[in-house]
Amino acid sequence: MAILRFILGDQLSRNLATLRDIDREHDVVLMAEVGSESTVVGFHKQKLAFIYSAMRHFADELRAEGIRVDYVSLTDPENTQNLEGELARALRRHAVESVAVTEPGAWRVKDMMSGWEERLGVAVDVREDDRFICSHARFAAWADGRKSFRMEYFYREMRRETGLLMESGGPIGGQWNFDAENRQSLPDDYRPPERLRFKPDETTRAVLDLVATRYDKNFGDLEPFAWAVTRDGALEALDHFIEHCLPDFGTYQDAMKSGEPFLNHGLISPYLNVGLLDPLEVCRAAERAYLEGDVPLNAAEGFIRQIIGWREYVRGIYWLKMPDYAGTNHLEAKRDLPWFYWSGKTRMNCLANAIGDTQRHAYAHHIQRLMVTGNFALLAGIEPRQIEAWYLAVYIDAFDWVELPNTHGMVMFADGGLLASKPYAASGAYINRMSDYCSGCVYSPATKDGEKACPITLLYWNFLMENRQKLQGNRRMLMPYRNLDRMDPAQRTSIQARANAFLDGLSATDDEPAEPQMQLDL
Numbered sequence: 001m002a003i004l005r006f007i008l009g010d011q012l013s014r015n016l017a018t019l020r021d022i023d024r025e026h027d028v029v030l031m032a033e034v035g036s037e038s039t040v041v042g043f044h045k046q047k048l049a050f051i052y053s054a055m056r057h058f059a060d061e062l063r064a065e066g067i068r069v070d071y072v073s074l075t076d077p078e079n080t081q082n083l084e085g086e087l088a089r090a091l092r093r094h095a096v097e098s099v100a101v102t103e104p105g106a107w108r109v110k111d112m113m114s115g116w117e118e119r120l121g122v123a124v125d126v127r128e129d130d131r132f133i134c135s136h137a138r139f140a141a142w143a144d145g146r147k148s149f150r151m152e153y154f155y156r157e158m159r160r161e162t163g164l165l166m167e168s169g170g171p172i173g174g175q176w177n178f179d180a181e182n183r184q185s186l187p188d189d190y191r192p193p194e195r196l197r198f199k200p201d202e203t204t205r206a207v208l209d210l211v212a213t214r215y216d217k218n219f220g221d222l223e224p225f226a227w228a229v230t231r232d233g234a235l236e237a238l239d240h241f242i243e244h245c246l247p248d249f250g251t252y253q254d255a256m257k258s259g260e261p262f263l264n265h266g267l268i269s270p271y272l273n274v275g276l277l278d279p280l281e282v283c284r285a286a287e288r289a290y291l292e293g294d295v296p297l298n299a300a301e302g303f304i305r306q307i308i309g310w311r312e313y314v315r316g317i318y319w320l321k322m323p324d325y326a327g328t329n330h331l332e333a334k335r336d337l338p339w340f341y342w343s344g345k346t347r348m349n350c351l352a353n354a355i356g357d358t359q360r361h362a363y364a365h366h367i368q369r370l371m372v373t374g375n376f377a378l379l380a381g382i383e384p385r386q387i388e389a390w391y392l393a394v395y396i397d398a399f400d401w402v403e404l405p406n407t408h409g410m411v412m413f414a415d416g417g418l419l420a421s422k423p424y425a426a427s428g429a430y431i432n433r434m435s436d437y438c439s440g441c442v443y444s445p446a447t448k449d450g451e452k453a454c455p456i457t458l459l460y461w462n463f464l465m466e467n468r469q470k471l472q473g474n475r476r477m478l479m480p481y482r483n484l485d486r487m488d489p490a491q492r493t494s495i496q497a498r499a500n501a502f503l504d505g506l507s508a509t510d511d512e513p514a515e516p517q518m519q520l521d522l
């Protein structure tokens, strides 16, 4: 009873459900680099290189174990460039009775898979992806009967179930959450730790050449490419993070600094998301560092919460609510994505920095994504689908199940508050507090009038006014609306006029990045 075991590009884990009962003598593993999966939204060059190189290394590791791997490269002249086509071709090459596959990370692909048995005439065993802490059934049971979902309550259950940072049935330190100690801005003389980066080997070099030729028009810089592409490399990156970066992770988690894209962040999301690292092993490593006295509790707890809390929570919502989830647009946002998201050319220094880091590394940390590029998209009323496509394209760690809820729910509030209790809208004052971006900007967060007035602040007040009907009943928005209502009515009218003039001047094409001069006379 030979089985064809199909492994997708984000399923590079030796303990994958697809591989668990493998019969080395009769079974074959199929892996395929397919153009259709890599051109869905014109991905960042480093993202393509990372996935193809990690796939090739994983195939080599399986072969070294004596497993038969049928690997279809992107340049194979027979390659149909889509998953279904490659499965159909492989079924003609191998005499097998059935196909085994683990469920994918995108609803679109899962939907396609559900038709394989009928279209390909073979039994297809689609197995649950159990490389997560919370199963679909567990999340559905948690969500059942709740009027609103809040990550904090979900997180506490995950802490109880994993036992992470727990003692005598309660949280270590007597609190679930130490965010009051986190979120500090960086002292001027703070020097972030050096990061461990990886030199491309022969396999990666071949992939870099392939991507350079085939995807030269895609977004972002291909080199220097410094990501790990194997499990051993990912484990090294994890160890380095725990030892050198985790101690200050919590304290400066929300800080931003020009020329410092990584600060104390983990840089582990690509490895987790393709399966080179396991979420529980990562959390146990952070917990161990705390128990051994090497990192403070606020750091270990803050980091673990991102993984067993946010990561599992957004995944739960994605699979519980798709496909309808992606179609909602609570704030009726319709504006086209400005071209500067692709070119990085804007006089708003915060956006130029976050997008520039993204171009160079296929990475920006959470606060850059949420409070800079995300905040602008929210305030400017960008159509959710367009900004979602951008995030999916440009980040090395972006896969639908995690990118979509973060962008659609957390950033754009397009789900009307299912995932987050209020929109993460902020003025220039927040960016000024948490970064050094404003000091290098032509605009000034403290200037209220004239051409130096900060567009983010202008758009912030305009956003509150434009969405008053939908947001003012939200208890967590009471304070912003109170502040808005204290403003002189003439000022409010002036803000709206100027915000609209600014937005109308944003270009959605690459002809001339036209940002009108600000004339904000508050």
Ligand SMILES: Cc1cc2nc3c(=O)[nH]c(=O)nc-3n(C[C@H](O)[C@H](O)[C@H](O)COP(=O)(O)OP(=O)(O)OC[C@H]3O[C@@H](n4cnc5c(N)ncnc54)[C@H](O)[C@@H]3O)c2cc1C
Pocket: 264, 265, 266, 267, 268, 269, 270, 272, 273, 303, 306, 307, 310, 311, 312, 314, 364, 365, 366, 367, 369, 370, 374, 391, 395, 397, 398, 399, 402, 403, 404, 406, 407, 410, 411
């Ligand atoms: C608009 C937007 C889009 C995002 N898209 C993605 C995405 O496509 N893929 C992705 O993995 N993360 C995404 N995130 C979450 C977060 O920004 C990244 O996980 C993080 O920046 C990855 O870098 P790191 O490994 O250095 O993270 P760290 O700051 O070191 O955090 C540790 C780990 O926690 C997990 N994590 C933290 N926050 C989240 C979150 N909100 N959702 C899910 N996991 C989280 C990640 O696995 C991360 O590796 C997005 C956030 C926003 C606001």
Ligand code: SF4
Pocket: 347, 348, 349, 350, 351, 427, 428, 429, 431, 432, 437, 438, 441, 442, 443, 444, 445, 454, 455, 456, 457
């Ligand atoms: S002044 Fe405004 S636009 Fe400039 S960096 Fe600060 S927040 Fe961004």
